[in-house]
Amino acid sequence: MEHKPISEIEDEIVNEFSFFDNWEDKYEYIIELGKALTKLDDAYKTDANKVAGCVSQVWLHTAFKDGRLEFEADSDAIITKGLVGLLVKVLSGQKPEDVVAAKLEFIDKIGMKEHLSPTRSNGLVNMIKHMKRSANSYMSSN
Numbered sequence: 001m002e003h004k005p006i007s008e009i010e011d012e013i014v015n016e017f018s019f020f021d022n023w024e025d026k027y028e029y030i031i032e033l034g035k036a037l038t039k040l041d042d043a044y045k046t047d048a049n050k051v052a053g054c055v056s057q058v059w060l061h062t063a064f065k066d067g068r069l070e071f072e073a074d075s076d077a078i079i080t081k082g083l084v085g086l087l088v089k090v091l092s093g094q095k096p097e098d099v100v101a102a103k104l105e106f107i108d109k110i111g112m113k114e115h116l117s118p119t120r121s122n123g124l125v126n127m128i129k130h131m132k133r134s135a136n137s138y139m140s141s142n
Helices: 006-018 023-036 078-091 096-101 118-140
Strands: 058-065 068-075
Touching (some): 006 023, 058 078, 058 118, 068 078
């Protein structure tokens, strides 16, 4: 299976968001991304997979297959589920070192930070930290 570089996936997302004229439409798209996430098995909804520092509940499960990380996620809040869905779209299928090094510039390029409440913005940062910590643990174990 061919894996796109993180930067290419980020460019695709920036391009997708450029089609929307306003943030209402962008939020609708984010919600759709959340709905499209593969259902996370309840067995993975554990404290170890729970993202700390999020107002809503967010779970991120990481698997390591063939030298690449596979992320699965869920949240009890629709916007948050969409935000974690964006991160899964960008980082899943990548090598641990690429996840750790990812700058995730698409977040600023699509204007996400200015349109999130401080608590959601903080939650997004915590989701990224959680994914990078997971990636880092797989790097050191190989």
